[in-house]
Amino acid sequence: MTRSLHLVPDPDPTPRHGRHRAASGPAAGVPSQATVLALRSIPVIGWVFLIIGVVRPFRARWLRVAFWIDVMLSVGAHAAQIPAARKIAAERGISGRRAAVMTMLLGATWWKTLGEAGQ
Secondary structure (H helix, E strand, C coil): CCCCCCCCCCCCCCCHHHHHHHHCCCCCCCCCHHHHHHHHHHHHHHHHHHHHHHHCCCCCHHHHHHHHHHHHHHHHHHHHCHHHHHHHHHHCCCCHHHHHHHHHHHCHHHHCCHHHHCC
């Protein structure tokens, strides 16, 4: 057991580097399926917001600003992710077309969590 410079002894005699190494295994930082589904609901809510804004344009300035920010994120950012998504999807046997559609709909919450929540 190594001596610590802290006044209060560590109640866990396991060396700190051992705990960190154990926490970096395959389950470390992997979100649950419920978390993945909750994260995937965020872009869907963004698309619903866009549809509402197209069907009935917003009058309030802050909603119009939010609408255009959402356009940039939902269309621009999701489209920019398609090449990376296609690469990850190809490694898992998913077609490029499906990867593009799902990435446009859900963005990185789809392709970055393929192993956790399935396809």
